[in-house]
Amino acid sequence: MTTSVHLWRFYFRYMNADPSKFTESSRLNWEASNRAIKRFTEPEIAILNKYYLTSYGNYEDLKAIKEFAEQNGIDPSAAWETIKLANYEVAVERGLIDRKEVSDNAAVQCDSPGP
Numbered sequence: 001m002t003t004s005v006h007l008w009r010f011y012f013r014y015m016n017a018d019p020s021k022f023t024e025s026s027r028l029n030w031e032a033s034n035r036a037i038k039r040f041t042e043p044e045i046a047i048l049n050k051y052y053l054t055s056y057g058n059y060e061d062l063k064a065i066k067e068f069a070e071q072n073g074i075d076p077s078a079a080w081e082t083i084k085l086a087n088y089e090v091a092v093e094r095g096l097i098d099r100k101e102v103s104d105n106a107a108v109q110c111d112s113p114g115p
Contacts, residue, residue: 004091008033012048
């Protein structure tokens with residue numbers, strides 16, 4: 001399981017908790033996730049919440065995401081893009097990677113499942 005997956009699973013489990021009661025490391029993880037989640041729409045947050053609170057949320061592969069999406073009536077491509085972008089955003093917020101430079105007219109490119 002990647003660090004990003006761990007961060008999201010923790011965040012959604014304790015989304016409404018008081019982070020001041022966490023250990024320092026857990027608080028920093030929660031705060032990074034909380035900053036990252038603000039970049040997503042309500043429908044995207046609903047996908048992420050549902051995904052990371054299921055056993056599928058242990059994985060980050062296309063097969064798991066496609067199966068999850070089909071079971072929940074979600075477009076698999078949209079689910080894949082949302083989950084990959086969420087993993088990228090939380091890793092940036094936690095300081096694990098640097099944000100990619102993009103032009104004003106380009107979106108951050110994440111791996112996609114293809115056509």
